[in-house]
Amino acid sequence: MKTILLTGASGRIGRCLRYALRDDYRLVLFNRSLVEDLGPNETLVRGDTTDAAAVEAAARGADVIVDMAGVSDVAPFREKLLPTNILGTYNVFEAARLAGVPRVIYASTHHVVGYYPAGPPLDDDVAYRPSSMYGVTKCFAEATGRLYADKAGLQVICLRIGFFRDRPLEERHLAVWISPGDMARLVRRAVEAPDIHYEIVYGISNNTRRWWDLSRAREVLGYEPQDDAEVYAGELLKDPPSEWFTRIRHIGGSKCDLPFMP
Secondary structure: OOEEEEEOOOOHHHHHHHHHHOOOOEEEEEEOOOOOOOOOOEEEEEOOOOOHHHHHHHHOOOOEEEEOOOOOOOOOHHHHHHHHHHHHHHHHHHHHHHHOOOEEEEEEEHHHHOOOEOOOOEOOOOOOOOOOHHHHHHHHHHHHHHHHHHHHOOEEEEEEEOEEOOOOOOOOHHHHEEOHHHHHHHHHHHHHOOOOOEEEEEEOOOOOOOOEOOHHHHHHHOOOOOOOHHHHHHHHOOOOOOHHHHOOOEOOHHHHOOOOOO
């Protein structure tokens, strides 16, 4: 049974992964706050990814790190994003190197390409066009993962995650939604896929209106999403788009329309 170090275990995606994976893997939950309802294969380690020594200690003995920690929205850069999304991310990759963990699965975001106009599906090779400083921090993380793959020999998979909820909530989500079931399927395949060096794949369901290409995730990971946001289209499109939505022209949605936040 493989051991997974899961950071951000109490977050929305972290909780989903715990319940989906804990029967088949040993989970070391690295989290700042208390995590209750631990299963028999789960161990809690209290800590913060900004603490390099704590991350390294938690990583010892793991086969994979699934890094779901991070500030996941528009926030002040120096106070919020810099410590967790920059320093914390570096600490995770460095902990993997020092502790001999061969694989890191990193929670990136579709906001690294958020300023592209909505349209035909993008592949993983397009240039960065982040929609916010939050997106910029994820560009840093993907580049850091590339360096650790090329220079330190880590196996790195960056998941450009879309909108994760039980269901899409607005019209834009018909393109970018990933269901809890597909999120678990994607991470499970990222844990198990052989012959990985460095990969970027999009984390979305099999949405009819999707803006990203899923072929790479299918080819290298064997990811086969089962859900499609289109089943909610009749409900979400039954009324004319709101004035707010008509202003959205980019993949990143409202984050592209917010005032610049340094």
